[in-house]
Amino acid sequence: xxxxxxxxxxxFIGFGKVARxxxxxxxxxxxxxxxxxxxxxxxTGIATKNHGISIDPQxxxxxxxxxxxxxxxxxxxxxxxxxxxxHADFIRQCGADVLFEMSVLDLSGDPAAxxxxxxxxxxxxxxxxxxxxxxxxxxxxxRLARQRDVQFLYExxxxxGAPVFNLARHNLPATHIRSLRGILNSxxxxxxxQMEQGTSFEAALEYTKNKGITEADPSLDLEGWDSxxxxxxxxxxxxxxxxxxxxxxxxxxxxxxxxxxRAAVRRDRRLRRVTRxxxxxxxxxxxxxxxxxxxxxxxxxxxxxxxILILNTDTMRELAIIxxxxxxxxxxxxxxxxxxxxx
Amino acid sequence: xxxxxxxxxxxFIGFGKVARxxxxxxxxxxxxxxxxxxxxxxxTGIATKNHGISIDPQxxxxxxxxxxxxxxxxxxxxxxxxxxxxHADFIRQCGADVLFEMSVLDLSGDPAAxxxxxxxxxxxxxxxxxxxxxxxxxxxxxRLARQRDVQFLYExxxxxGAPVFNLARHNLPATHIRSLRGILNSxxxxxxxQMEQGTSFEAALEYTKNKGITEADPSLDLEGWDSxxxxxxxxxxxxxxxxxxxxxxxxxxxxxxxxxxRAAVRRDRRLRRVTRxxxxxxxxxxxxxxxxxxxxxxxxxxxxxxxILILNTDTMRELAIIxxxxxxxxxxxxxxxxxxxxx
Numbered sequence: 001x002x003x004x005x006x007x008x009x010x011x012f013i014g015f016g017k018v019a020r021x022x023x024x025x026x027x028x029x030x031x032x033x034x035x036x037x038x039x040x041x042x043x044t045g046i047a048t049k050n051h052g053i054s055i056d057p058q059x060x061x062x063x064x065x066x067x068x069x070x071x072x073x074x075x076x077x078x079x080x081x082x083x084x085x086x087h088a089d090f091i092r093q094c095g096a097d098v099l100f101e102m103s104v105l106d107l108s109g110d111p112a113a114x115x116x117x118x119x120x121x122x123x124x125x126x127x128x129x130x131x132x133x134x135x136x137x138x139x140x141x142x143r144l145a146r147q148r149d150v151q152f153l154y155e156x157x158x159x160x161g162a163p164v165f166n167l168a169r170h171n172l173p174a175t176h177i178r179s180l181r182g183i184l185n186s187x188x189x190x191x192x193x194q195m196e197q198g199t200s201f202e203a204a205l206e207y208t209k210n211k212g213i214t215e216a217d218p219s220l221d222l223e224g225w226d227s228x229x230x231x232x233x234x235x236x237x238x239x240x241x242x243x244x245x246x247x248x249x250x251x252x253x254x255x256x257x258x259x260x261x262r263a264a265v266r267r268d269r270r271l272r273r274v275t276r277x278x279x280x281x282x283x284x285x286x287x288x289x290x291x292x293x294x295x296x297x298x299x300x301x302x303x304x305x306x307x308i309l310i311l312n313t314d315t316m317r318e319l320a321i322i323x324x325x326x327x328x329x330x331x332x333x334x335x336x337x338x339x340x341x342x343x
Numbered sequence: 344x345x346x347x348x349x350x351x352x353x354x355f356i357g358f359g360k361v362a363r364x365x366x367x368x369x370x371x372x373x374x375x376x377x378x379x380x381x382x383x384x385x386x387t388g389i390a391t392k393n394h395g396i397s398i399d400p401q402x403x404x405x406x407x408x409x410x411x412x413x414x415x416x417x418x419x420x421x422x423x424x425x426x427x428x429x430h431a432d433f434i435r436q437c438g439a440d441v442l443f444e445m446s447v448l449d450l451s452g453d454p455a456a457x458x459x460x461x462x463x464x465x466x467x468x469x470x471x472x473x474x475x476x477x478x479x480x481x482x483x484x485x486r487l488a489r490q491r492d493v494q495f496l497y498e499x500x501x502x503x504g505a506p507v508f509n510l511a512r513h514n515l516p517a518t519h520i521r522s523l524r525g526i527l528n529s530x531x532x533x534x535x536x537q538m539e540q541g542t543s544f545e546a547a548l549e550y551t552k553n554k555g556i557t558e559a560d561p562s563l564d565l566e567g568w569d570s571x572x573x574x575x576x577x578x579x580x581x582x583x584x585x586x587x588x589x590x591x592x593x594x595x596x597x598x599x600x601x602x603x604x605r606a607a608v609r610r611d612r613r614l615r616r617v618t619r620x621x622x623x624x625x626x627x628x629x630x631x632x633x634x635x636x637x638x639x640x641x642x643x644x645x646x647x648x649x650x651i652l653i654l655n656t657d658t659m660r661e662l663a664i665i666x667x668x669x670x671x672x673x674x675x676x677x678x679x680x681x682x683x684x685x686x
Contacts, residue, residue, distance in 0.1 A: 025658075032517045161659050163514035170513040171506035173683040174375045298665060301644035310665075315368075315676045316504050318667030322641060322653075324660055333658045340516040 006038055008343075009059075011045040011096035011124075013087060013115050014103040017212065018129055018156075019046075020069065021332035022100065023062050029336065037343045045094030046075055047087050049104065055081030057095050087111070091118045098342065100335055101128040107220060107229050107245065109136030120144045120152060127338040129156030129331055135232035135245050151342050154237075156334030158184060158230045159307045162323040166341055168238050168311075175315045177238050181276035182309035183302050184230045186326070187214045187221035188253050188273050193303040195261045196270070202255070212328075213305060224250030224288040227275045231286045235277050238311075241284025243277070248286040257290075264292045270300040298322075349381055351686075352402075354388040354439035354467075356430065356458050357446040360555065361472055361499075362389075363412065364675035365443065366405050372679065380686045388437030389418055390430050392447065398424030400438050430454070434461045441685065443678055444471040450563060450572050450588065452479030463487045463495060470681040472499030472674055478575035478588050494685050497580075499677030501527060501573045502650045505666040509684055511581050511654075518658045520581050524619035525652035526645050527573045529669070530557045530564040531596050531616050536646040538604045539613070545598070555671075556648060567593030567631040570618045574629045578620050581654075584627025586620070591629040600633075607635045613643040641665075 010026075012019050026033075026041060033039045042059030054060060054075040065078060082093045091099065099119040103112050113133035119126050120141065128134065133141070134154045145152035158164050168177070183189050187208045194204040208214045208221075220226050228248040235241040253273060264271040274291045277284055293300045298320055302308045310320040323330065353369075355362050369376075369384060376382045385402030397403060397418040408421060427433045434442065442462040446455050456476035462469050463484065471477065476484070477497045488495035501507050511520070526532050530551045537547040551557045551564075563569050571591040578584040596616060607614040617634045620627055636643045641663055645651045653663040666673065 029517045036517075162662055163510065166514050167506065167510065171509050171680065173680055174372045174379075295638065296644055296646055298641070298644050301639055301641050303639055310667075315679075316666070316673055317669065318665075319505055320663070320665035320667065322661075322663035322665070324653075324663065326660065330659055336658075337514065337516055 004038070005034065005040045008039050008041045008098065009044045009096045010041055011047075011091070011094040011099050012043065013047050013090075013099065013101050015046050015048045015051060015075065016102065016104070017328045018331045018335075019100065019102045020066060021328045022102075022335045023066060025329070025332050025336050027063065033343075037340075039343055044096055045081070045090060047090040047094075048075060052076035052079075053084060053090055054079040055084065055090070055094055057081055087115055088118050091115060091124070092122055096124055098125045098127060098339065101126055101130055101133075102335075103130065104216070107132045107225055109133040113137045113141070116141055116152070117144065120148055120150060123148055123150060125151040125153075125342055127153045127335055127342070129154075129334060131157035131229045131233055135229045135236070138233065138236040139242070153338035153341060154233065155338045156331050157233050159309060159321065159323045160326045160330040161333030161337055162307070162321055162326075162330070163337065164234070164309060164321065165237055166337060167321065172313065172316065175313045177311055177313055179276070179278040179312045180234060180238070180309060181274055181299070182307065183272060183299055184275045184307055184309070185221055185224075185227045185273065186305040186307065187218070187226075189302060189306070190304050191253065192257070192261060192271055192273065195258055196265055201258060222254065223252045224273070227273065227288040228286070231275050231277060231288065235284050235286055239277060239279070239284050241277070243284055243286045248288060250288045251290045253290070260290070267292070268295055269293060270295060270297075272299050272302070274299060347381070348377065348383045351382050351384045351441065352387040352439045353384055353441050353443060354390075354434070354437040355386065355443050355445060356390050356433075357444070358389050358391045358394060358418065359445065359447070360671045361674045361678075362443065362445045363409060364671045365445075365678045366409060368672070368675050368679050370406065376686075380683075382686055387439055388424070388433060390433040390437075391418060395419035395422075396427060396433055397422040398427065398433070398437055400424055430458055431461050434458060434467070435465055439467055441468045441470060441682065444469055444473055444476075445678075446473065447559070450475045450568055452476040456480045456484070459484055459495070460487060463491055463493060466491055466493060468494045468496075468685055470496045470678055470685070472497075472677060474500035474572045474576055478572045478579070481576065481579040482585070496681035496684060497576065498681045499674050500576050502652060502664065502666045503669045503673040504676030504680055505650070505664055505673070506680065507577070507652060507664065508580055509680060510664065515654075515656065515659065518656045520654055520656055522619070522621040522655045523577060523581070523652060524617055524642070525650065526615060526642055527618045527650055527652070528564055528567075528570045528616065529648040529650065530561070530569075532645060532649070533647050534596065535600070535604060535614055535616065538601055539608055544601060565597065566595045567616070570616065570631040571629070574618050574620060574631065577652075578627050578629055582620060582622070582627050584620070584629075586627055586629045591631060593631045594633045596633070603633070610635070611638055612636060613638060613640075615642050615645070617642060
């Protein structure tokens with residue numbers, strides 16, 4: 001019954017809701033990881049923007065850190081390693097095999113991209129839920145990972161833990177993706193579908209803000225930047241196109257959308273913000289646009305916070321994935337499934 | 344640029360539409376398999392019920408066989424190997440590494456199960472699209488494959504090449520499936536959704552027969568045996584339950600369904616035949632039942648020949664897969680994706 005366990009060290013950048021949910025999930029699945037992969041993990045470092053930094057080569061007491069976590073907590077009290085002044089310093093000193101990059105989103109991609117680059121250079125595998133850096137620096141980061149012979153994984157950038165990139169990688173061999181379309185932003189879909197039932201724009205937006213679903217700056221959702229950034233990742237990773245968020249045409253949603261929503265319902269149709277990409281003359285075109293859909297379009301059936309992605313392929317024709325009412329646990333699961341891919 | 348190619352030998356049982364589509368797909372992806380896996384394949388044997396048997400250790404001329412194929416073709420003229428009298432004889436003599444079992448469906452599971460058993464015993468990997476034997480003999484065949492250290496794969500038994508078993512295997516690590524529901528029979532879904540638009544039961548059924556979608560005996564579709572057999576495979580493979588097709592409660596569909604279909608539409612709802620499984624007191628219960636669904640249920644949006652499966656899990660909540668308007672190419676792709684899993 002004895003077996004040689006492989007030790008694997010994690011480091012976190014960011015210790016927000018997703019990071020803590022991932023830590024809890026990893027604790028819950030500790031035995032599963034030992035049984036299935038012979039892998040035992042510990043966290044040797046956590047770096048945050050506002051809650052300090054801690055490193056411990058012996059492993060941080062993550063259970064205790066989670067239990068005692070408060071809005072004003074500071075991680076420095078757990079520090080038991082080399083001094084470090086910056087995140088770059090942290091990455092070089094944290095002694096991790098895998099860096100989980102979960103810093104607060106900036107759609108420009110920075111500073112997350114510089115953390116990821118630093119980690120890949122130092123020979124760490126990187127798993128991120130941060131779509132900004134992946135969209136903006138997809139090619140350079142992917143190339144760097146190949147050069148250093150480490151993994152760079154980003155399942156959580158689109159539809160949380162629902163398999164999108166891992167599906168294409170593992171389950172659609174020898175498949176060419178011709179086009180794709182979907183609903184990828186929970187906030188705007190919630191607003192549009194609640195307005196169908198009479199809720200006001202403000203009340204629906206307020207709900208998503210309170211639920212912590214909306215980006216810190218709601219205009220990123222409403223103006224389509226969130227969808228465009230996700231679409232850019234999809235196009236680069238799945239369709240080989242070189243399309244950045246800025247290259248993607250976007251339709252905004254604002255208070256005056258109510259009239260269009262109701263007009264669509266009267267025609268027995270539904271207004272949805274459709275995120276799509278298609279090939280045209282050797283290029284890939286990306287769009288985030290308002291469309292009135294017939295009631296039987298699978299996108300019309302997607303309500304509330306749910307997301308859908310439909311891939312149009314040469315082998316399987318149309319294949320769709322739906323994620324129903326995700327929460328932070330589903331984002332955490334993206335990190336976990338990337339971890340398993342890596343193992 | 345030189346590389347050592349690995350030779351892999353295929354044998355087919357059955358040379359119907361699916362088998363021929365799979366052969367064409369494998370020819371189209373020959374270079375891809377070499378490039379990606381360093382694997383070169385040939386077909387060393389094909390056995391059929393009504394078109395003879397042929398074996399050639401050097402590889403059968405599959406391109407020629409496909410081009411010259413006619414309803415009355417006989418494969419014996421291509422035979423260039425040891426004499427064999429029976430399918431069992433064929434399996435032992437065909438010299439294959441992988442047997443593709445695609446014989447005509449018999450929901451009882453025989454004789455396909457005996458071919459699969461024979462092949463596994465002889466140390467061949469087996470890939471099948473035949474739900475009958477998988478449902479009826481799931482445990483014994485899976486055990487036999489483990490004992491002989493070969494693979495027994497069956498992606499094509501449910502939703503053709505849409506990743507169901509491969510998704511659960513590769514993309515949902517450490518996940519417990521609590522329940523599942525879906526629409527898994529194209530014929531009855533086509534009938535129900537065409538009737539919503541005024542087509543008659545007979546005309547809709549006739550269309551699916553002409554398209555070759557309906558089972559040779561349409562009552563297998565209408566009485567829910569096809570769905571129940573697929574559900575039995577899902578329950579055994581994904582939920583660990585020991586539920587055979589006979590244990591599953593079924594609702595039939597017949598001509599008099601029109602009234603219910605129209606009544607549902609008048610209430611702004613939709614009638615669907617829902618295939619579902621759930622846990623109750625340590626057991627798994629399977630049902631194939633008519634349900635009136637609200638218009639926004641994802642199952643209500645599934646029209647025509649399309650299929651959907653929604654998994655309710657502990658890690659990802661609800662995750663759905665939709666296969667849109669499948670044809671024989673999508674079933675062939677199931678065999679191909681299983682082949683890649685095996686490689």
